[in-house]
Amino acid sequence: MKQEVKSRETQELIINKSFDLFYEKGYNATSIPDIMKKTSLSKGAFYHHFKNKHEIGKKVIEVIIRKRIKEGFIVPLSDINNNVPELLLDVFTNRIKNYSEREKALGCPANNLIGEIGYSEEDFRIILKTLIEEWREALIKTIDIGKYRGEINSKVNSSSTAISLICAFEGVRSVRKVYDDDVIFNEFMESMGSFIKNLGIQQVS
Amino acid sequence: MKQEVKSRETQELIINKSFDLFYEKGYNATSIPDIMKKTSLSKGAFYHHFKNKHEIGKKVIEVIIRKRIKEGFIVPLSDINNNVPELLLDVFTNRIKNYSEREKALGCPANNLIGEIGYSEEDFRIILKTLIEEWREALIKTIDIGKYRGEINSKVNSSSTAISLICAFEGVRSVRKVYDDDVIFNEFMESMGSFIKNLGIQQVS
DNA sequence: AAATAAACATACTATTTAGTATGTATTTTT
DNA sequence: AAAAATACATACTAAATAGTATGTTTATTT
Known part of the structure; x- marks a missing residue:
């Protein structure tokens, strides 16, 4: 024992x-x-x-990175008392302000790993895909709740919106890595903010 | 000679x-x-x-990657006969359809490199930043032309929109790397499409 | 045409690397 | 309490690596 x-x-x-x-x-x-x-x-x-280095790579993704995504981006979505656009605004923009300098400079651990894997390391790719899928499903659920409650326009495509939010977020954390200030984050938050707010109003077909 | x-x-x-x-x-x-x-x-x-490996790394970024960004994303913006939202739609969504399987699986070369650099390799970071800035400035100009022509709503923030477009695009090419099909691209294009179309109509303040 | 310099090739060094083989102290089982 | 298994440490091997030193051939200059 x-x-x-x-x-x-x-x-x-x-x-x-x-x-x-x-x-x-x-x-x-x-x-x-x-x-x-x-x-x-x-x-x-x-x-x-x-067993080898590959093994620890897998464990790091499965345990640590998964935990970070869950705690940072999935659990906060379950605060369903909150209005859905507000919730998305919080998770995808406001929280950026609280990042440490280290986190800003180093970007998203999951995304960095994705960048490193080419055709090789198929194992990593599959686990990372699972993580993104878990994240995406949680987001879709949240957006659907928003639609049900009338907080999100019913014409919004939940699935494609979920993916776009994830992509934009991963993208900005990546792009921010080459800068040494917060200009990119601030500009991004403004545009992302209006994208999220637009989910609540009438869309262009 | x-x-x-x-x-x-x-x-x-x-x-x-x-x-x-x-x-x-x-x-x-x-x-x-x-x-x-x-x-x-x-x-x-x-x-x-x-001189060493670092030197070839710099050259690859300065010459090849720069050329790719210029030809793939900056030059196409100068087709100013076209309506600006159409132009953006073309560069950021339609062109994705023409990517080879290799390009889809390997993602964006610039973004992959960004993912790999941490605190180290400061040189690379600075060159990559310059490339992103060149791209961003070209986009801002294009959006401003759109505003001037009345194709883009005057309330749109050109700078933050430019960054968001770049981030979203880099993000989706990254996320796509963990998938083995085009679902993510297709979903992204739908959402990105309505984002761009929304630039033309009234925004939420 | 002789001297020089540029464009490579070959052979080497010193370091780092993943992974193994073998040891030893500490628990756990019998 | 003896035997066995676990949790490590130490010492190794074999391969890969960045970079250098020293060729040799071909082009350029004088």
Whole structure:
């Protein structure tokens, strides 16, 4: 029992530190020795718990990145007392203001990983796709609730709107990475704001 | 004179093949030996023409990626006989349909590179920022022309709209990478289409 | 045509890397 | 309490890597 706890703690430490490094340096640029330095553990510890680098990559996506998307973008949508456009405005614009300088400069961990995978690393692609799908489904549900309540125009296509919100958001976090100020975020929030507000009024066919 | 031509041709070959590899495998995952295999040249040739890997990275961004953005997204905007919303619709949605399977699967080369750079590689960041700025300025001009002609609502913020278009577009090319079909593109085009059409009509304040 | 310089090729070094083999201390099981 | 298994650490191997040093051939200059 005591051993089980220790084992889990070690694994979590390795996963967390791996995430930090992948986020800062990228997946390919991070080596196993890099991870071991950060954890103050040995290579023996790593290979006792994980099969190889690919394995820790998968775990980081499945556990850490998934948790971040869930807590940052899916859970906040369940605050259904709030008006739906307000909710979307909050999740996709207001929250940007609270990002740390580090988060602004490093962008979205999921998106960074997507950028790194080419034809290779098919495993990563599939897990990341699942995460995006979970996010998208939650958004569709929220938009549908908005329609039902009359807060969102019934002509709005929930599915395509959901994808556009995700894409625009991932896009701005990516583009922001090349800037060293918040101009891009501020401009984006203005335009995104009117896009979301427009969901409530009559659309062009 | 003959030598000068040969030299330039060799450099161009190395730059082109490097771009192909960076696009397919990513910058960090591509080694100098990888590049040399693709060009059928030797290491001596590489280091005769370029100082190091970083140098070729810069050249690829400055020359190839810049050319792609210019030809693909800036030049088409100068077709000012066309109605501005139509022009934007063409550049940001219709053209997606003509992408090859390879381009769909690999996403946007510039965006992939942005994803890979963290705090490191400050040089790349600055060049990429310049490219985005050039793109943005061209878009702002186009939108302003649209306003002047009455094709775009005067209340539209040209600058924030330009950034949003770029972000959304980069975002969808990124998100598309994790899918293996065109569903995301199609859904995006619908929503992006109504966003652009909305630029022509009355906005919510 | 001799001297020079440019355009490469080949062979090497030093470092880093993923992954393995083998050890040891600590738990857990029997 | 002995045996076995777990959680690591240390020391290694083999391959890959960026970059250099030193050729050799071809073009250019004098």
